[in-house]
Amino acid sequence: xxxxxxxxxxxxxxxxxxxxxxxxxxxxxxxxxxxxxxxxxxxxxxxxxxxxxxxxxxxxx
Numbered sequence: 001x002x003x004x005x006x007x008x009x010x011x012x013x014x015x016x017x018x019x020x021x022x023x024x025x026x027x028x029x030x031x032x033x034x035x036x037x038x039x040x041x042x043x044x045x046x047x048x049x050x051x052x053x054x055x056x057x058x059x060x061x
Contacts, residue, residue, distance in 0.1 A: 004042075006039050006040065007041075007042045007050075007059060008038070008039045008059070008060040009050060009059055010037045011031045012035065012056065013034075018056070022053050025049050025053050026056065028049060029049055037060065
């Protein structure tokens with residue numbers, strides 16, 4: 001991804017015991033397993049998804 005702003009997100013806490021919508025949001029962000037890191041475009045939609053699961057993920061620099 002050249003010239004675009006990206007954000008790195010790491011999934012750090014299990015989804016067990018959380019709402020189905022939050023689990024779907026993690027899948028929508030591209031996560032498959034715990035402790036996985038994904039790099040996505042830094043858009044308003046992605047930031048909104050991160051905000052919904054901010055207790056389960058960490059935004060890396």
